[in-house]
Amino acid sequence: MANGMGTLYIASSGLRNSQNALNTTANNLANVDTEGYVRQQVLFSDKEYNTFGTAAVSKQQAGLGLDIGDVVHARDYFLDKAYRAESGRQAFYESCFTAVDEIQTYFQEMEGKTFQSALEDFKKAFQELAKDPSDSVRQNLVVQKAGLFLSRSQSVYEGLKSYQSNINTKVSQDSIDKINKLGHKIHELNQQISKIEAGGIETAMDLRDERDLALDQLGALAKISYKEDYKGVVTVKLEDEYFVDELHTYEIGKKTDKLTGFITPYWPQLSDTDRDIYVNVFDFNVDISTALNSDVGELKALIMSRGDHWADYSDIEGKGEQEYLDTTNLSVIIDMQAKLDQMVHNMITAINDQLCPNVTGPVGVTYQDANGNTVNLSDAKVLDTENCARGSDGELPPRELFVRAGIERYTEVTGSDGKTYYVYNEEDTSDTSYMYSLTSCGVNEELKKIETLFPHLKQNGEVDQQLGERLEALWNKDLVGLDPTDPDECNIEEYYQKMIGGLATVGNVYQKKAEDLAGSVLTIENNRQQVIGVSSDEELQNMIKFQNAYNASSRFMTVISDMIEHIVTRLGNG
Secondary structure (H helix, E strand, O other): OHHHHHHHHHHHHHHHHHHHHHHHHHHHHHOOOOOOOOOOEEEEEEOOEEEEEEOOOOEEEEEOOEEEEEEEOOOOHHHHHHHHHHHHHHHHHHHHHHHHHHHHHHHHOEOOEOHHHHHHHHHHHHHHHHHOOOOHHHHHHHHHHHHHHHHHHHHHHHHHHHHHHHHHHHHHHHHHHHHHHHHHHHHHHHHHHHHHHHHOOOOOHHHHHHHHHHHHHHHHHOOEEEEEOOOOOEEEEEOOEEEEOOOOEOOOEEEEOOOOOOEEEEOHHHOEHHHOEOOEOOOOOOOOOOOOOOOOOHHHHHHHHHOOOOOOHHHOOOOOHHHHHHOHHHOHHHHHHHHHHHHHHHHHHHHHHHHOOEEEOOOOOEEEOOOOOEEEHHHOEEEOOOOOOEOOOOOOOOOOOEEEOOOOOEEEEEOOOOOEEEEEOOOOOOOHHHOOOOOOEEEOHHHHHOHHHOOOEOOOOOEOHHHHHHHHHHHHOOOEOOEOOEOOOEOHHHHHHHHHHHHHHHHHHHHHHHHHHHHHHHHHHHHHHHHHOOOHHHHHHHHHHHHHHHHHHHHHHHHHHHHHHHHHHHHHHO
């Protein structure tokens, strides 16, 4: 009787544990599409054995049934680490390529017409002017095409500024805020996991799944490293600084530029804002390189692409090659803003210098400036009044085609010799309104109203045919080098082709890198899913196996029950 009753417990253990295994399998199938879910694998083990006798060779034992030895929540640490590193690197290059691709759209399509066509139309207007500089129709055409070209250039420039603002919003809301939110989530999950697992009996599987998913998401946004201690608490470093530890989440702060509104992430716990000492999250003094592990994370790519200011030609002009590579060239948007502005600046100044040519002032002649200081004319540029052309009104100085917002081209002064001079007001890169730049330049309003004021007459009143030819020749003249890495001077059309070609080359590099890394990420993820992923086919096989085991235990219990009932009935009858 005792043996019969004991056998019921054996059958019961089979029923109970097969049912638990079925429940685990059902849970896996229910979460087959749940992001971050890690499959649970049931491992069975024998219960202890009952010794009922001894033999010459060994003990005589009978098993007491079945137990679930463990429910495996398997992850591969090295695959997780590789996935997070590669996904972060892939996100970096994908964001860089997206920025280049967006910039290309501004140049290739503006109101249904390519930017280059405006450049070609401007050139054709000067070709027509060269045929007859005195023709008011041709003069008007030049003024119109100058306005169209400048407006298209400014539209592209403003588009790039607008894109910087869009990236800035993404930096703030989609990246920094999300990183901080993930940090708090990991910290909270650390606390919950530590409490549940403190007894050493239960494993917080679902919470660990959530934390690992948060680490996956964090790894795509920035470079991270992490380790888990014996209490189940994960400590996270972000860009080599502590981000989450057992007690704190060190949020990333936002430093906002007053002029542009651009946000720069920094570490508040390491900074002294009272003394304007900020420790930035990203160190762009380190070269962007896979070998240096400095090309990881979407946030870094966004900040790098956006840059930290609005650029103009001064971001290229006068810089050495290394300085240029370490500053302007680091941001694809700033680089294109500076190159576009440099192209327009050199075109504008070359045209204006033909219409209003300058010479060095005479030696020994001085004048009083607006502050009452004595200035030598030999230290300044003055209008070449003998060789400059005039408009139909014959006035001096002649009108330039492009004007600055903040200052006239010339200041009229009286020299110590009693003669009138027109002193050229030099550009000042510390004040954009004093620069021939896209942000402060426009077509001369007087020429828009009366096109014949366009300089076209010699001092004797004859048509200056040579001026028209010189203006036309500017399009084939080497004016400026692309940048310090390519200093060979080229004409405006060659400059534009180099600028767009260089952008396309950079875009292709980023795209190829992003595509290659996407393949690597997919391969790692596939390998990872073989460890943690749920296979419907495999789970269905397990379901059939556990169901059969359950049925077998049920049948066994039925047989034992019938036997016990038979014995009890017979004894009762006796």
